Amino acid sequence: xxxxxxxxxxxxxxxxxxxxxxxxxxxxxxxxxxxxxxxxxxxxxxxxxxxxxxxxxxxxxxxxxxxxxxxxxxxxxxxxxxxxxxxxxxxxxxxxxxxxxxxxxxxxxxxxxxxx
Amino acid sequence: xxxxxxxxxxxxxxxxxxxxxxxxxxxxxxxxxxxxxxxxxxxxxxxxxxxxxxxxxxxxxxxxxxxxxxxxxxxxxxxxxxxxxxxxxxxxxxxxxxxxxxxxxxxxxxxxxx
Numbered sequence: 001x002x003x004x005x006x007x008x009x010x011x012x013x014x015x016x017x018x019x020x021x022x023x024x025x026x027x028x029x030x031x032x033x034x035x036x037x038x039x040x041x042x043x044x045x046x047x048x049x050x051x052x053x054x055x056x057x058x059x060x061x062x063x064x065x066x067x068x069x070x071x072x073x074x075x076x077x078x079x080x081x082x083x084x085x086x087x088x089x090x091x092x093x094x095x096x097x098x099x100x101x102x103x104x105x106x107x108x109x110x111x112x113x114x115x116x
Numbered sequence: 117x118x119x120x121x122x123x124x125x126x127x128x129x130x131x132x133x134x135x136x137x138x139x140x141x142x143x144x145x146x147x148x149x150x151x152x153x154x155x156x157x158x159x160x161x162x163x164x165x166x167x168x169x170x171x172x173x174x175x176x177x178x179x180x181x182x183x184x185x186x187x188x189x190x191x192x193x194x195x196x197x198x199x200x201x202x203x204x205x206x207x208x209x210x211x212x213x214x215x216x217x218x219x220x221x222x223x224x225x226x227x228x229x230x
Contacts, residue, residue: 006159031216042205042220043160055215090159094216103209105150105218109159
């Protein structure tokens with residue numbers, strides 16, 4: 001099983017709403033990532049979790065709040081977003097460093113977020 | 117700072133022709149390089165992973181080469197089919213003290229005409 005599952009697939013939210021994106025993998029990966037992708041652009045890294053600890057935050061605004069409750073789950077909590085935050089949000093996972101294994105990254109199908 | 121560039125940005129070929137997609141990166145201290153395919157509005161599908169110690173990887177009609185010293189990788193797709201139409205992205209993994217970091221190129225949009 002090389003699947004990363006993201007829910008929901010589509011989300012429309014108002015600027016005052018609070019919502020969450022969810023990501024799940026059962027490959028035993030200990031590194032998990034959030035990426036943001038605008039139309040016709042490459043994915044841009046937002047956050048990296050390594051062994052359930054936040055290891056990289058690419059200066060993302062605090063209206064995006066990541067959470068890693070356990071080694072299989074990754075959430076992205078959204079609050080007071082702006083229309084320019086509308087994008088495809090991608091979750092990925094890979095083996096963590098020091099495992100000696102291949103660190104191939106696997107991506108989910110993404111959540112298409114529209115902020116109105 | 118690692119920068120990844122893909123040329124050309126778009127490519128249109130008739131069915132049956134071979135595809136050659138290029139990827140270059142500025143910092144040769146990479147851990148691995150990965151090629152992905154992305155269909156419109158969808159997630160990324162991993163095609164090939166090349167470890168930094170490898171020179172090439174093959175899977176079916178796909179072959180990817182890596183020249184770390186010159187900072188280049190090439191993805192070859194033999195005998196292209198209309199179903200190969202998609203955006204192809206290369207990404208390099210760099211190891212930082214804080215954790216892994218995957219940096220993407222801008223992608224090459226491929227159209228294979230029947």
